Amino acid sequence: MKEIRWIRRSGFTLVELLVVIAIIGILVGLLLPAVQAAREAARRMQCSNNLKQIGLAVHNYDSAIKQLPMCYGIGPSGREWGGLTALLPYLEQQNRYDRVGINNTPPDGRGRPTIASQPLLVQPIPGYLCPSSTGPVTNPNQGNLGTSNYVMSESVFPHPHDQIAGLPFHPAWQAIKMSQISDGLTNTIMVGERALGDLPIRSYGAIWSGRSGSNTGGMARGAWPPNTPWFTGNDPCTRNAWTSYHTGGINIVLGDGSVRFLNQSIDSKTGYVDCAATMYSQLLLDVQAGRLNRVYQNLFLRNDNNVIGDF
Numbered sequence: 325m326k327e328i329r330w331i332r333r334s335g336f337t338l339v340e341l342l343v344v345i346a347i348i349g350i351l352v353g354l355l356l357p358a359v360q361a362a363r364e365a366a367r368r369m370q371c372s373n374n375l376k377q378i379g380l381a382v383h384n385y386d387s388a389i390k391q392l393p394m395c396y397g398i399g400p401s402g403r404e405w406g407g408l409t410a411l412l413p414y415l416e417q418q419n420r421y422d423r424v425g426i427n428n429t430p431p432d433g434r435g436r437p438t439i440a441s442q443p444l445l446v447q448p449i450p451g452y453l454c455p456s457s458t459g460p461v462t463n464p465n466q467g468n469l470g471t472s473n474y475v476m477s478e479s480v481f482p483h484p485h486d487q488i489a490g491l492p493f494h495p496a497w498q499a500i501k502m503s504q505i506s507d508g509l510t511n512t513i514m515v516g517e518r519a520l521g522d523l524p525i526r527s528y529g530a531i532w533s534g535r536s537g538s539n540t541g542g543m544a545r546g547a548w549p550p551n552t553p554w555f556t557g558n559d560p561c562t563r564n565a566w567t568s569y570h571t572g573g574i575n576i577v578l579g580d581g582s583v584r585f586l587n588q589s590i591d592s593k594t595g596y597v598d599c600a601a602t603m604y605s606q607l608l609l610d611v612q613a614g615r616l617n618r619v620y621q622n623l624f625l626r627n628d629n630n631v632i633g634d635f
Contacts, residue, residue: 344347347433364570366609367455370519371473371575372583374451377472378515379581388414391499395476395543396534397483405437406534406542407476408452415451420444423535438467445469452532456569459520463529475518475530475544477567479483479513479604479626480505480579483543502579506627509579513623516544516576516586534574545623549592550574561599579626590635592620 367505377465386392393407405426412421423564424444437445447470448461454473462468482498507510520529535541545564552565573587594617596602601610610616611628622630 338529357602364456367583368570368575371454371456371570372453372585375474375575375577375583376517376581377415377451378411378533379577379583381411381580382514383409384414386502391501392481393481395478395481395498396541399608404535404541406532407481408472408474408532408542409437409534418447420449420467437469437531437536437545442533449532452530454517455571458569460531461530463520465529466531466541469531469533469536471520472530472532472542473518473520473569474515475542476515477624478594479546479563479624480512480514481543482604485572489625500626504626505579507622507625507629507632510533510582511623512579512626513546513566514579517570517574518544519567519569520602544606545602545604545619546592547596547607548594549590549620550586550588552594555589561596561602564602584635586620586623590620591618593618 334367354549359401381419382392392409396404396406409421409426410423412418412424424442439446446462446468447469449472452472452474453461457473459471459473461471480500482500486543491559502509518530531541533541535543543564544566545561548562548565550565551567552562554560554563554565566574566576569628570585573585573590575583577583600606607616607621608625608628611621611625611630617630619635622628622632623635
């Protein structure tokens, strides 16, 4: 009679299996924030590269045209096409620029770009969108035109709004040259970010084609700290602030073409409640009267003559 031998197989008990699953869950929980942080760092780097290309395009435009574009109002008869539209040929977008036809497309009564006048204006341009953006690619507050996450400084790229509205022309709102940035290119913001969407920092965003309606299209003012929420202190003009989808600050490109990340805690004036007081010309008057000398506003103004330290 043969002896029956029982073979004992080793394996996990239920308790051991649950412990392994718990350890794997903890490791995934620890790694996930690191992966997300790495992805955001990559997106922020791409956003910086977008701004770098815009900065180079501005310099190429200045070399060719001998002046800087306006943030809007570059077409014939003061049409409110944007500075980002003017830069298209210098961003390998000559075909799009030609097809949009800023000199030929019939605009609305005040010269604003509209979908009806040019369907191409609905299309987003990847180089004008921040990779971290979670907002729509068409702007519901700007006639559903193609969104931009980058907006031009009113100080460096003025606008002829008063002239378009039939008011006396203000010398502050005409195209300038690089030589008129007397504070130095390394101390002056040219272009920064603008968020659009249901964020705590929600704003009216921007459109790359310029300006539509009475709301901000492609212009920004440095009257408030970076990432100032819209309607702070009941001020509707905070929609003109530079805002971003990046935690803690915004990407900006300076006049020399370098890109910096500005911390939202930068030394800055706050508390404006009057839209008129936030304009470039009014802020400059505050500087001249000795009422304003803050780092962020000094970076915004191109000719305040205040010395800027490290930022």
